[in-house]
Amino acid sequence: xxxxxxxxxxxxxxxxxxxxxxxxxxxxxxxxxxxxxxxxxxxxxxxxxxxxxxxxxxxxxxxxxxxxxxxxxxxxxxxxxxxxxxxxxxxxxxxxxxxxxxxxxxxxxxxxxxxxxxxxxxxxxxxxxxxxxxxxxxxxxxxxxxxxxxxxxxxxxxxxxxxxxxxxxxxxxxxxxxxxxxxxxxxxxxxxxxxxxxxxxxxxxxxxxxxxxxxxxxxxxxxxxxxxxxxxxxxxxxxxxxxxxxxxxxxxxxxxxxxxxxxxxxxxxxxxxxxxxxxxxxxxxxxxxxxxxxxxxxxxxxxxxxxxxxxxxxxxxxxxxxxxxxxxxxxxxxxxxxxxxxxxxxxxxxxxxxxxxxxxxxxxxxxxxxxxxxxxxxxxxxxxxxxxxxxxxxxxxxxxxxxxxxxxxxxxxxxxxxxxxxxxxxxxxxxxxxxxxxxxxxxxxxxxxxxxxxxxxxxxxxxxxxxxxxxxxxxxxxxxxxxxxxxxxxxxxxxxxxxxxxxxxxxxxxxxxxxxxxxxxxxxxxxxxxxxxxxxxxxxxxxxxxxxxxxxxxxxxxxxxxxxxxxxxxxxxx
DNA sequence: GCCGTTTTCGGCCCGACTGTTTTCAGTCG
Numbered sequence: 001x002x003x004x005x006x007x008x009x010x011x012x013x014x015x016x017x018x019x020x021x022x023x024x025x026x027x028x029x030x031x032x033x034x035x036x037x038x039x040x041x042x043x044x045x046x047x048x049x050x051x052x053x054x055x056x057x058x059x060x061x062x063x064x065x066x067x068x069x070x071x072x073x074x075x076x077x078x079x080x081x082x083x084x085x086x087x088x089x090x091x092x093x094x095x096x097x098x099x100x101x102x103x104x105x106x107x108x109x110x111x112x113x114x115x116x117x118x119x120x121x122x123x124x125x126x127x128x129x130x131x132x133x134x135x136x137x138x139x140x141x142x143x144x145x146x147x148x149x150x151x152x153x154x155x156x157x158x159x160x161x162x163x164x165x166x167x168x169x170x171x172x173x174x175x176x177x178x179x180x181x182x183x184x185x186x187x188x189x190x191x192x193x194x195x196x197x198x199x200x201x202x203x204x205x206x207x208x209x210x211x212x213x214x215x216x217x218x219x220x221x222x223x224x225x226x227x228x229x230x231x232x233x234x235x236x237x238x239x240x241x242x243x244x245x246x247x248x249x250x251x252x253x254x255x256x257x258x259x260x261x262x263x264x265x266x267x268x269x270x271x272x273x274x275x276x277x278x279x280x281x282x283x284x285x286x287x288x289x290x291x292x293x294x295x296x297x298x299x300x301x302x303x304x305x306x307x308x309x310x311x312x313x314x315x316x317x318x319x320x321x322x323x324x325x326x327x328x329x330x331x332x333x334x335x336x337x338x339x340x341x342x343x344x345x346x347x348x349x350x351x352x353x354x355x356x357x358x359x360x361x362x363x364x365x366x367x368x369x370x371x372x373x374x375x376x377x378x379x380x381x382x383x384x385x386x387x388x389x390x391x392x393x394x395x396x397x398x399x400x401x402x403x404x405x406x407x408x409x410x411x412x413x414x415x416x417x418x419x420x421x422x423x424x425x426x427x428x429x430x431x432x433x434x435x436x437x438x439x440x441x442x443x444x445x446x447x448x449x450x451x452x453x454x455x456x457x458x459x460x461x462x463x464x465x466x467x468x469x470x471x472x473x474x475x476x477x478x479x480x481x482x483x484x485x486x487x488x489x490x491x492x493x494x495x496x497x498x499x500x501x502x503x504x505x506x507x508x509x510x511x512x513x514x515x516x517x518x519x520x521x522x523x524x525x526x527x528x529x530x531x532x533x534x535x536x537x538x539x540x541x542x543x544x545x546x547x548x549x550x551x552x553x554x555x556x557x558x559x560x561x562x563x564x565x566x567x568x569x570x571x572x573x574x
Numbered sequence: 575g576c577c578g579t580t581t582t583c584g585g586c587c588c589g590a591c592t593g594t595t596t597t598c599a600g601t602c603g
Contacts, residue, residue, distance in 0.1 A: 024586090025575070025586055026575050027575090028575085029575035029586090032575090033575085033576085058576070058577095059576085060576050060577080061575090063575070063576085097601090097602090098601070098602095100600060100601050100602080102599080102600055133593090133594065133595090134593090135593065137592080138593070138600095141592090185603085196602095198603085223591095224591055224592070224602095226591055226592095227590090228590070228591095229589095229603095231602090243590095259603090261603085264587080268587075279587090280589075281589095
């Protein structure tokens, strides 16, 4: 079992325990463990082999024993027993917006039904409204919740959430009296997927903001509308909420709403150490309740004796301690990026010619561009034969003449790592290219050992410079290949190959946890757009965001190096 | 069930909003 599968088991335990009515903190502990397992960045099996499961945050004796049983036998007696008490299909019910564990338990016990279909039928037949504590509104809320559940497909990719939030913010900024409007929550922390869009507005009078917000184009339902908070749903099931706070409280409010929850817990503790209670609204002196207001986040952090912490770091991954010791990393910025080392042209599946693409990149301040058109076996993309490459080289020469020294073109390839683990071109040919980026696109469902071996083969080929989107995941639809990432990192450390953070918001691969681990091991990172059109060049923004979440500085990323340093590195690699 | 430079027991965020209520419970973030 891998990290994700283990996380799913503990999430299920948490869901079923909650419906059963177990102590809430027990269920929270299971959820916490599940979250930490999913985001571990290292294979749980490694901890297990070293007998160090309890070193995983949120994993104590009881959960460590359960992981051990799962890894040894693939089963868990505790869960089997729990499922006999609480049907596991009820966990699905918790995904219905407006349905929580209490009502799920109530409906299940009173009506003796267990499936979503039965739930829908019961709601339609009017059987829910007479249950204790429920009424007509709860019943129709469950029906609409079921509807929106069928519409929405889980978390929203950052690449969809971010532009949508910017549109909403642009509309709210037009409202009279609005002084500031900012994204908050996981959106502001730039997580690769977002649950709901959170937006914070500074204004003295909230009423016109709420009016404008609930009347935005595309809103199909207003889920709530109050003085400080309102919530809406769009046609595709995406939900957004806005908080309105007076400008003098905007700093504490924005800090609070940005999270993460665990980061905020840390800050509140620091506040308490100084005799202050930190809330969404203010610092309050514990002694006399006297309030201190902060209009900016900087003031909030300053009051705690900390430098401002960039939102991307606020995940309780050591950022508070680093801030206390004045050791926050100087995070990479978009303008630090001087090279784009994965770009496609119309030689394969790109939309523009190499000249057009290079000009578009130069306009954006890029000094080196590598054309990594697909290799021969990826037929659907018009992969290039070695013969094609000769012609492409001639076109590069012509384009370079036109471009002068505004931008340097590298003749490269995104060479397929084939299902059998071999690369798509012979070594001698690979050696003739300026840069070789090797990627997985096919047979991603191979068993772990086989998939891992493919990537290791590519890493150990001395002609390969970068491993492109290492796991091959697609957000939100496709998990990446089941790779032994420890083995991948070890091999990369040995050979000095660079690992990519693919900036496409539908890839973002490596993710932040893996990228951070790679940095700690000294593995060079490459952030590339994988652009197939001019607009794709602007996706660099997302890749940099993931790099920032991974604590990367410009020194960690080969795309920030001077042209000379980059060329020397490529030359040395052969 | 987890965790610990004020605790190995006793905490674990809490406020806004809604709905079913006659002062509060459930859900959500």
